[in-house]
Amino acid sequence: MNIYKYIFTQLMGWKIVGDFNENKIKKVVIIVVPHTSWHDFYIALLTRKSLGVMVNFVGKKELFVWPFGYYFKWVGGAPLDRTSGQNKVEAIAQIFNSKDEFRLAMSPEGTRKKVKEWKTGYYYIAHLAKVPIMPISFNYKTKTVTIGKVFYTTGDIKKDTAFLKDFYKGVEGKVAKYS
Numbered sequence: 001m002n003i004y005k006y007i008f009t010q011l012m013g014w015k016i017v018g019d020f021n022e023n024k025i026k027k028v029v030i031i032v033v034p035h036t037s038w039h040d041f042y043i044a045l046l047t048r049k050s051l052g053v054m055v056n057f058v059g060k061k062e063l064f065v066w067p068f069g070y071y072f073k074w075v076g077g078a079p080l081d082r083t084s085g086q087n088k089v090e091a092i093a094q095i096f097n098s099k100d101e102f103r104l105a106m107s108p109e110g111t112r113k114k115v116k117e118w119k120t121g122y123y124y125i126a127h128l129a130k131v132p133i134m135p136i137s138f139n140y141k142t143k144t145v146t147i148g149k150v151f152y153t154t155g156d157i158k159k160d161t162a163f164l165k166d167f168y169k170g171v172e173g174k175v176a177k178y179s
Helices: 003-011 039-051 069-074 088-098 121-129 157-166
Strands: 015-017 027-033 057-060 077-080 102-106 133-139 144-147
Touching: 003 039, 015 039, 027 121, 039 133, 057 102, 069 077, 077 088, 088 102, 088 121, 102 121, 121 133, 121 157
Parallel strands: 015 144, 027 102, 027 133, 057 077
Antiparallel strands: 133 144
Protein backbone atom coordinates (compact mmCIF):
# COMPACT_ATOMS: atom_id res chain seq x y z
CA MET A 1 0.00 0.00 0.00
CA ASN A 2 1.45 3.37 -0.97
CA ILE A 3 1.68 6.19 1.55
CA TYR A 4 -1.10 8.20 -0.11
CA LYS A 5 -3.50 5.28 -0.03
CA TYR A 6 -2.60 4.63 3.61
CA ILE A 7 -3.31 8.25 4.56
CA PHE A 8 -6.52 8.36 2.52
CA THR A 9 -8.02 5.04 3.58
CA GLN A 10 -6.51 4.24 6.97
CA LEU A 11 -6.02 7.66 8.54
CA MET A 12 -8.82 9.63 6.85
CA GLY A 13 -11.27 6.71 6.57
CA TRP A 14 -12.15 7.09 2.87
CA LYS A 15 -12.74 4.22 0.44
CA ILE A 16 -12.63 4.00 -3.34
CA VAL A 17 -15.34 2.07 -5.17
CA GLY A 18 -14.85 1.17 -8.81
CA ASP A 19 -11.71 0.66 -10.81
CA PHE A 20 -10.13 3.49 -12.74
CA ASN A 21 -7.68 1.17 -14.46
CA GLU A 22 -10.28 -1.28 -15.74
CA ASN A 23 -11.05 1.21 -18.48
CA LYS A 24 -7.39 1.52 -19.54
CA ILE A 25 -8.25 4.99 -20.78
CA LYS A 26 -5.43 7.41 -21.57
CA LYS A 27 -7.67 10.26 -22.69
CA VAL A 28 -10.91 11.09 -20.87
CA VAL A 29 -12.94 13.95 -19.46
CA ILE A 30 -13.59 13.17 -15.79
CA ILE A 31 -16.55 14.96 -14.25
CA VAL A 32 -16.59 15.23 -10.48
CA VAL A 33 -19.88 16.14 -8.81
CA PRO A 34 -20.80 17.69 -6.44
CA HIS A 35 -18.10 20.33 -6.17
CA THR A 36 -18.95 22.15 -2.94
CA SER A 37 -15.62 22.94 -1.27
CA TRP A 38 -11.92 23.59 -1.74
CA HIS A 39 -11.43 20.29 0.14
CA ASP A 40 -12.27 18.53 -3.14
CA PHE A 41 -8.80 19.47 -4.45
CA TYR A 42 -6.84 17.47 -1.89
CA ILE A 43 -9.38 14.63 -1.93
CA ALA A 44 -8.77 14.46 -5.69
CA LEU A 45 -4.99 14.51 -5.24
CA LEU A 46 -5.10 11.76 -2.61
CA THR A 47 -7.46 9.68 -4.77
CA ARG A 48 -5.30 9.85 -7.86
CA LYS A 49 -2.11 9.18 -5.87
CA SER A 50 -3.83 6.22 -4.19
CA LEU A 51 -4.76 4.86 -7.61
CA GLY A 52 -1.43 5.68 -9.22
CA VAL A 53 -3.12 7.49 -12.11
CA MET A 54 -2.23 10.94 -13.45
CA VAL A 55 -5.31 13.14 -13.63
CA ASN A 56 -5.03 16.59 -15.17
CA PHE A 57 -6.79 19.93 -14.90
CA VAL A 58 -6.71 23.21 -16.77
CA GLY A 59 -6.29 26.55 -15.10
CA LYS A 60 -5.84 30.14 -16.11
CA LYS A 61 -2.39 30.64 -17.60
CA GLU A 62 -1.53 33.16 -14.88
CA LEU A 63 -1.34 30.30 -12.36
CA PHE A 64 1.52 28.72 -14.29
CA VAL A 65 4.15 31.41 -13.70
CA TRP A 66 6.81 31.54 -11.03
CA PRO A 67 6.71 30.69 -8.15
CA PHE A 68 3.77 28.26 -8.37
CA GLY A 69 3.87 27.35 -12.06
CA TYR A 70 6.16 24.36 -11.57
CA TYR A 71 3.93 22.93 -8.83
CA PHE A 72 0.73 23.25 -10.88
CA LYS A 73 2.38 21.53 -13.87
CA TRP A 74 3.82 18.84 -11.59
CA VAL A 75 0.36 17.98 -10.23
CA GLY A 76 -1.07 17.70 -13.76
CA GLY A 77 -2.11 21.22 -14.66
CA ALA A 78 -2.20 22.66 -18.16
CA PRO A 79 -2.37 26.43 -18.74
CA LEU A 80 -5.33 27.92 -20.60
CA ASP A 81 -5.64 31.39 -22.08
CA ARG A 82 -8.97 32.63 -20.72
CA THR A 83 -9.01 36.04 -22.33
CA SER A 84 -12.30 36.89 -23.97
CA GLY A 85 -12.79 35.91 -27.59
CA GLN A 86 -10.97 32.59 -27.15
CA ASN A 87 -12.79 29.35 -27.94
CA LYS A 88 -11.93 27.54 -24.72
CA VAL A 89 -13.65 24.28 -25.72
CA GLU A 90 -11.59 24.11 -28.90
CA ALA A 91 -8.41 25.08 -27.05
CA ILE A 92 -8.89 22.27 -24.52
CA ALA A 93 -9.74 19.78 -27.27
CA GLN A 94 -6.40 20.76 -28.85
CA ILE A 95 -4.64 19.91 -25.57
CA PHE A 96 -6.10 16.40 -25.88
CA ASN A 97 -4.87 16.16 -29.47
CA SER A 98 -1.37 17.31 -28.53
CA LYS A 99 -0.81 14.72 -25.81
CA ASP A 100 -0.57 10.92 -25.72
CA GLU A 101 -2.19 10.86 -22.30
CA PHE A 102 -4.54 13.46 -20.80
CA ARG A 103 -7.27 12.82 -18.24
CA LEU A 104 -9.05 16.09 -17.63
CA ALA A 105 -10.94 16.50 -14.35
CA MET A 106 -13.71 19.10 -14.34
CA SER A 107 -16.70 20.14 -12.35
CA PRO A 108 -19.67 20.64 -14.66
CA GLU A 109 -21.28 22.78 -11.98
CA GLY A 110 -18.67 25.46 -12.64
CA THR A 111 -18.74 26.69 -9.04
CA ARG A 112 -18.76 25.46 -5.45
CA LYS A 113 -22.35 26.60 -4.92
CA LYS A 114 -25.59 24.76 -5.64
CA VAL A 115 -26.64 25.08 -9.27
CA LYS A 116 -29.77 24.03 -11.15
CA GLU A 117 -28.01 23.36 -14.44
CA TRP A 118 -24.55 22.12 -15.27
CA LYS A 119 -22.31 24.11 -17.57
CA THR A 120 -21.90 22.30 -20.89
CA GLY A 121 -18.19 22.79 -21.60
CA TYR A 122 -17.24 19.33 -20.29
CA TYR A 123 -19.65 17.75 -22.78
CA TYR A 124 -18.52 19.71 -25.82
CA ILE A 125 -14.84 19.16 -24.95
CA ALA A 126 -15.37 15.38 -24.81
CA HIS A 127 -17.45 15.42 -27.98
CA LEU A 128 -15.00 17.57 -29.98
CA ALA A 129 -11.91 15.71 -28.72
CA LYS A 130 -13.68 12.36 -29.34
CA VAL A 131 -12.92 11.13 -25.83
CA PRO A 132 -15.26 9.51 -23.29
CA ILE A 133 -16.61 11.01 -20.09
CA MET A 134 -15.98 9.25 -16.77
CA PRO A 135 -18.23 10.22 -13.84
CA ILE A 136 -16.62 10.26 -10.39
CA SER A 137 -18.25 11.30 -7.13
CA PHE A 138 -16.85 12.38 -3.76
CA ASN A 139 -19.48 11.46 -1.19
CA TYR A 140 -18.41 13.09 2.08
CA LYS A 141 -21.31 11.57 4.02
CA THR A 142 -20.06 8.03 3.39
CA LYS A 143 -16.40 9.01 2.71
CA THR A 144 -16.58 7.22 -0.62
CA VAL A 145 -15.04 8.06 -3.97
CA THR A 146 -17.06 6.24 -6.64
CA ILE A 147 -15.60 5.74 -10.10
CA GLY A 148 -18.18 5.20 -12.83
CA LYS A 149 -17.97 3.54 -16.21
CA VAL A 150 -16.85 5.59 -19.19
CA PHE A 151 -19.56 7.09 -21.35
CA TYR A 152 -19.30 8.26 -24.94
CA THR A 153 -21.37 11.26 -25.99
CA THR A 154 -24.16 10.63 -28.48
CA GLY A 155 -24.63 14.22 -29.58
CA ASP A 156 -27.91 14.50 -27.63
CA ILE A 157 -26.69 16.66 -24.74
CA LYS A 158 -30.01 16.68 -22.86
CA LYS A 159 -30.35 12.90 -22.90
CA ASP A 160 -26.67 12.32 -22.14
CA THR A 161 -26.64 14.84 -19.27
CA ALA A 162 -29.74 13.26 -17.72
CA PHE A 163 -28.04 9.86 -17.93
CA LEU A 164 -24.87 11.20 -16.28
CA LYS A 165 -26.78 13.04 -13.53
CA ASP A 166 -28.37 9.75 -12.45
CA PHE A 167 -24.92 8.57 -11.37
CA TYR A 168 -24.80 11.31 -8.70
CA LYS A 169 -28.19 10.77 -7.03
CA GLY A 170 -27.79 10.67 -3.25
CA VAL A 171 -24.18 11.91 -3.27
CA GLU A 172 -23.42 14.51 -0.61
CA GLY A 173 -20.62 17.04 -0.98
CA LYS A 174 -18.53 18.53 1.82
CA VAL A 175 -21.03 21.38 2.10
CA ALA A 176 -24.24 19.34 2.08
CA LYS A 177 -26.59 22.24 1.31
CA TYR A 178 -24.84 22.72 -2.05
CA SER A 179 -25.14 19.05 -3.06
